[in-house]
């Protein structure tokens with residue numbers, strides 16, 4: 001069972017788009033996937049067209065179990081959704097003096113073992129819940145938009161991961177995912193080269209700009225449902241296949 | 251003296267780009283501007299090419315005054331920068347039972363009166379520091395990317411503002427700023443129409459997609475320095491002029 005966080009401190013770099021489409025891509029290949037939305041924005045449920053009965057907030061406060069909150073959204077794909085009520089428990093986590101970073105792990109571990117993959121969609125920023133996500137994850141997919149502001153944010157994120165890995169030895173930035181590759185822009189080649197110099201083989205095949213990825217959200221569909229022949233579908237397929245290929249060396 | 255927050259829960263919609271360029275545009279027109287970065291990502295200092303001696307974290311913990319932390323970055327434009335250390339005081343704010351939302355206001359009010367404008371660059375999300383920003387601000391510029399995920403995030407943000415305005419009667423979403431207007435995409439017209447139906451005259455002239463806005467960050471320049479004849483410069487000029495025009499009815 002693999003626990004993968006889709007995380008990056010910078011906003012709007014494609015975390016949710018990646019979490020949704022990787023989760024569905026794995027589900028389409030027969031893996032049992034639990035997608036957990038850990039962001040008060042609650043965008044996973046909206047992206048998938050789901051109205052949840054219970055959210056992660058109620059799991060963290062102990063009102064329901066993770067198993068009760070996990071909702072089937074597609075074959076092989078369950079979701080624990082979030083909404084703005086998550087800021088309540090997030091505040092509670094912030095107020096704990098000790099072991100506040102283990103709350104998410106304790107809430108999810110029992111249920112997680114029933115799945116092949118747990119995919120966590122992280123919120124932007126450095127808050128206590130985001131730290132919980134990285135304290136629980138084993139692998140990280142770090143989407144990095146090919147723009148100077150996001151590239152600079154990547155440096156901060158790596159330092160953030162270093163601080164957290166002192167408490168979580170397993171934490172591994174396994175997939176550095178360049179996003180918003182725009183053939184018309186002048187800078188991508190040099191930014192891709194910088195990423196490869198720094199992260200080597202961890203750098204994945206980039207996700208190209210494809211407006212259908214943005215549109216699919218409005219139709220509450222993944223890219224594989226909305227536009228299976230699109231560049232977005234091809235690029236996310238390549239990422240899913242790479243993740244699956246890594247199963248052999250668990 | 252006007253206190254304007256550039257805020258939106260959704261990530262990557264152009265908050266920092268807007269804060270920097272509005273602040274500099276006002277400064278170029280002779281207004282004294284204090285830009286306050288309230289985001290642990292600390293992107294304002296990077297965007298302007300500044301290495302701060304003190305940050306907002308040290309102001310909030312009382313180690314320095316806001317006046318000591320405010321650094322001149324351009325004529326008429328001072329910056330109180332941030333970095334990831336801000337997550338310390340942010341945690342402290344979260345842990346206060348009462349009046350935690352007034353900490354930023356108390357820290358800044360004395361210094362703010364020396365300026366014509368205080369522009370606050372907000373972090374994405376709903377955390378306690380973001381609430382401090384909206385508890386202090388009088389006016390809000392809400393950038394909203396013309397994409398379904400960001401449009402949906404706008405609804406959440408409006409509800410968030412409603413909750414906060416019970417404590418802050420002055421808070422006014424005065425400027426709804428459509429961003430990333432892409433002539434090639436199919437949806438913008440209907441999304442712009444939706445915004446105008448909902449927000450009427452508060453909807454500003456949109457900021458078009460312009461790669462020079464992204465590039466200027468890498469050169470540590472505002473759009474007015476990097477590409478004064480660009481679409482990005484023209485669009486942010488229109489916004490600055492609208493903000494200035496509103497000075498007459500203070």
Ligand SMILES: Nc1ncnc2c1ncn2[C@@H]1O[C@H](COP(=O)(O)OP(=O)(O)OP(=O)(O)O)[C@@H](O)[C@H]1O
Nearest residue numbers: 011012013014015016017124209210214261397399
């Ligand atoms: N490759 C792409 N091409 C075009 N649009 C994209 C692409 N990837 C993502 N988008 C769109 O860009 C916006 C930002 O993406 P997304 O919401 O996934 O980022 P995020 O990192 O989860 O943001 P946040 O920090 O707010 O959680 C969304 O409207 C999304 O649909």
Ligand SMILES: Nc1ncnc2c1ncn2[C@@H]1O[C@H](COP(=O)(O)OP(=O)(O)OP(=O)(O)O)[C@@H](O)[C@H]1O
Nearest residue numbers: 011147149261262263264265266267374459460464
């Ligand atoms: N109109 C535009 N055209 C092209 N690129 C833009 C435009 N506006 C902003 N950008 C770029 O898009 C990215 C996101 O913008 P920005 O960082 O200002 O958003 P933000 O809302 O502050 O993000 P965060 O939520 O992380 O604080 C940056 O790389 C920025 O340079």
Ligand SMILES: [Mg+2]
Nearest residue numbers: 015016039043
């Ligand atoms: Mg997201």
Ligand SMILES: [Mg+2]
Nearest residue numbers: 265266289293
């Ligand atoms: Mg920003």
